[in-house]
Amino acid sequence: MFTGAWFTLFGAGVLAWCAAEIRTRRGLRRNGVSAMARVLVDPDAAADHPDTAPVLGFQVEGHGEVVTRPRGWTTIRRTPALAVDSLVPVSYDPARPTLVAVNGVGQARSDVFWAVLGLAFVVCGAALLAGLFS
Numbered sequence: 001m002f003t004g005a006w007f008t009l010f011g012a013g014v015l016a017w018c019a020a021e022i023r024t025r026r027g028l029r030r031n032g033v034s035a036m037a038r039v040l041v042d043p044d045a046a047a048d049h050p051d052t053a054p055v056l057g058f059q060v061e062g063h064g065e066v067v068t069r070p071r072g073w074t075t076i077r078r079t080p081a082l083a084v085d086s087l088v089p090v091s092y093d094p095a096r097p098t099l100v101a102v103n104g105v106g107q108a109r110s111d112v113f114w115a116v117l118g119l120a121f122v123v124c125g126a127a128l129l130a131g132l133f134s
Contacts (some may be wrong), residue, residue: 002126011121017065018114025071028101032091035060037100039082054082056090060097068098 037058053069061065070090082088082105089103 001129001132003059004125004132007121007125007128009125011118011125013113014118014121018111018118019068021071022111024099025107027053028071028091028093028099029103032101033094035090035092036087037090037102039084040084041090043085056088056102058090058092058101060092060094063097066092066097066100068100070100070102 020105037056040055040057042055043093053071055067055069057067082102088105090100090104092101093099
């Protein structure tokens, strides 16, 4: 019973997280301020940092230079998606400039992967729980 419940809760958590990330990125792209950000060298790349998002730097009036990672970069392994020193269009929240989404970069495959993974855990957990009560 514990395993079924754990699988179900974990899968539901992954699905909720995935939906929240997609909603945040869409909101930033619709309502955020547009800017051009430069891809910076990742200081944590040599340390095998678990975050696969590129490091971006851009100027924000009243905040100076903001260095942050964009939302939604959830690939399993680190791949250089954007070349260092390239300029990329971003949208950011003016109230929280570290909340950034990259524009024009497809992230649908990653979103689908995480949604399918979460759904698989929910289905397996539900099957385990259903087996207890049959």
